[in-house]
Amino acid sequence: MGNLTRMRIKTQLQLAVALIVIIMLMIIYSLYTQTSQIVIQNNNQYTEDTIRKFKLNLTQKTDEISQIMLSLGFDPFVQKFMTQNDPSLLYEMSNELDRKIISLKAGRKGFQDIVLIGTSGMRYSLNGSIDFVQRSNKEIESNKTVYVSGLEPYDYSSTSKNSMLFAQNIYSSDLGNGTDGNRIGYIAVIIDVEAMFFDDDRSKAEPGIGFYLIDRFGSVYPETNSPDITRTISALSSRHNSEQKLTDSIGGVKGAIQIQRLDQINASVLSFVPQEALLAELGSVRNRSILIVILSILLMAVPFAVITNNIVQPIQRLVRFINGIKSGSIQDLKTTIHLEGNVEMNVVAENLNGMLSEIDNLTHRLVETNTHLLEAEIEKEKAATAYLRSQINPHFLYNTLESIKGVALEAENRQIVEMTKALGKLFHYSIKGSGYVTLDQELNAVKSYVYLQLIRFEDRFDVTYHFSDEALQVSVLRMMLQPLVENAIFHGLEPKTSKGNLTIAGQIEHGHTLVLRITDDGMGVDEDTLRRIQGKLLEKPSSLSRDSQDSPDSDSIGLLNVNNRLRLAYGFQYGLTFESEAGHGTCITLTMPSHYVQPGGDIRV
Template structure:
């Protein structure tokens, strides 16, 4: 957005028009995509319903075939025919069998032939299909249930037809000769797949469109003229995830595919409709929509050009006028701006002319005010200098402590010697060197400070230090720990009635940040006060040390000061975290980067 604001208005308007065009085209394509999905979904539902009806019809046909074979298989006349060996009787019985089978076929579409083959050598066929059936005899005999062949070509009346064979073994029943239950042959029914399972009208307007029957050997019916389509259909039918709706390619053509298993005939049925055929009308609508958008943009070009001219031309005059005044010539500041254009630009010209008229007056007032401010600043600096001069010289205090230590040594008061030595080291550390030291140097000063407090409080608390060698080399700001340790001792441990524990630790975390913790088991902080401290720690960094008089109290001044120093030096993601629970203690965590370069300056304490 910041880059866009810097562009010319004309460029911004052209970008806006381009964005409108892209949005409109995106909407059109989005609607097209959603509509396409709806069309494909509806087609899948239609295909699913059609396949369901197809399976229902197929199931009825298969049941009808099974019933015919069952009736014939247990028919006493047929069983007697299968066991008869007298040729003359077989001839006479064959005529009766013809009439029986012809009556069974009457009104049933797709029944081409019924074949009976007995174990005793008896053969019967209504239309000469014995040799065709005998090719499958081994599989039929070994079948435990109704046998269903694959798709085969069968010549009937000198006309090749796609056929399937349904067959079932026959067993003797009620023969009264002790042979009941003995296999006596089998019965086979040859059906025309085209007329029995499919409608006569299978004309397709697109290549590959329609329903296909695929047998267990991968043969496809109806046959297609494209080997690629046949191979694709066969491959899809072998997909183990049956009964699925998907989008796939058949013969290189993408379309909606649906496959379902036909367990009764050990085959599959596949429906396929190319997307091109499904979405033909939608493509036409999409093309017309794009043309309408382009035409609308062309018609909008003229009014946009007028608007651009009415806006940009006055602005160009305004920019030229402002550039002419950038030289700072007082005379040019007294010129009036003349703009002709829209109402807004006239208002701008009027206000600008009024502003230029006031600049001269304000200039004189600004010079006078600046003069007074400079004089006040000089007086302020003088007062600050006088204040500094009034302070006790830190080096004088340091030298005085050394003198006290020498006197204590002479009289043998070792405790005073240790205290002045520790205080001297702490004071010397605070006034010497740059603002950055290593953590090891900072800890030396903290040990001196804690030593003095242990003497003062006469062993009312213990202290432990836990730091890795890696952390001791990390550069930190000087005096960053002392205010936190002081807060822990005076506000956490001193009010505690029993002996306390102060823990000072540090480590470098996985993100290369130095994490320092000062924890005590003192009285902790009440919830209301804790929330106030935590809220102030999240405020924008400011020079707390210079604004202490504006604070309601100074209890947390050192903590806030340390937090501000960290955030001002390293960024808002670093700083101080304050955690406490009344009666249990307080833990303050300082986070800062560990990979900064230590500035030159103080290298020892």
């Protein structure tokens, strides 16, 4: 919210409109996402129901095939035919078997051929498919149940169709000759996969839903034009042996996939529905919704621009007018402002014009009495200063501290003695002598002050002094370090909950510059305060009035005072720098010449 208050009204209105547009687009996207999920879920349920019907149909068809093979296998005529060795009888019986099998196939789709292979060497096929069947002799003979082949191409009537072979061993049921239970051959049924399993389901399936049959060898029906797609379908089927619902890509197209096992034929069925097909209509709705939002924005742009102009322009004129008054132009007090655009701004203009007229009258009255009031204020300040000076007698305070020290000695309270001694030294140092002392003398006064603060804060911080012997002999301004050390203790170390460290150091750098540093690891200041203090330090030196002590920057008065003294004494190339980081501490650096000439020719070293 703080950043918004610093923005122009026009910018805020534009941000509000942009936010509304973003929220509307997010709502559209959210509705699109939720609707997409519902569509996909419904499609998954529909696909699951379709696969369930497909599996039920497949079970019925495989049961029908098994029933045909079983009925033929136990038919006495068929068993007699399979054990017959007389060629003439076989020929006659084959004609009868043709009629029986043709009658059996009548009305049933997908039956391409029925083949009988006997152990006695008998071979029978209605459509000449004996060689096609005998390729699987070993697997059929070793199978104890119904044998089901994989997908194989079967050529019949000059056309090739995807087929599957069902076969079952036949055992003798003749109890009369003692051959009951002996294997006498097998019966095989060749079926057209499309006509048998897919014809009904394809006619009822929803457009876009693809069903693929994958046999145990990875062959896919219906065949695809791309070998990569076939391999992808086979790989998906082999990786997911149980019932699965997933999202994957086939041929670079992402879609919803369901895989289920078909145990009756030792294969799997895979359904694939492209998401693009599922969400095509939703995408159209989404695009139309976005188009409506864009058109709405375009239609609202003109009235929005007019409304914004009616609000912003009067405010801009008002700001320019007030800035003219702020710059000190008395002529602006005599002029009137007219703000058009809305009722509220008209009311503001009327009230402002009335206020300016009243201010103009008051200004003339104040100008007439200003001189008299200024002279009276000067006299009052002089009297107040004299009164305050009469209230404080430095020698009296110093003698009083000596008396307190004497009482403490008699009471044998060494801490009070040391505290009064240190305070006496500090007070005596601050009021005696010239404005310049050696850095060694200044440091002794600082140590007395730090000693008092260590007693007050009960050793909550450690103090380290690092000064070169050469630096200690340099002449510096009196009471220059104490305000800075006080600032470090009270604003840096006192608020800190853990024990702190204070380092006071000084040395001569570059052969002619004395550099002093007061460093603490206390609370530091935030970036805004740091920028404000650094800006103050760069301003021209000025006196600090009592009003400035009540300002937000009153905590930095000691810093500004020392900085002004240094710059006035040594020049603007010297002074104080302030570096700080919130939570990590503060470093104050003072620079001044190690040799300088005072007014009058007195050289200070």
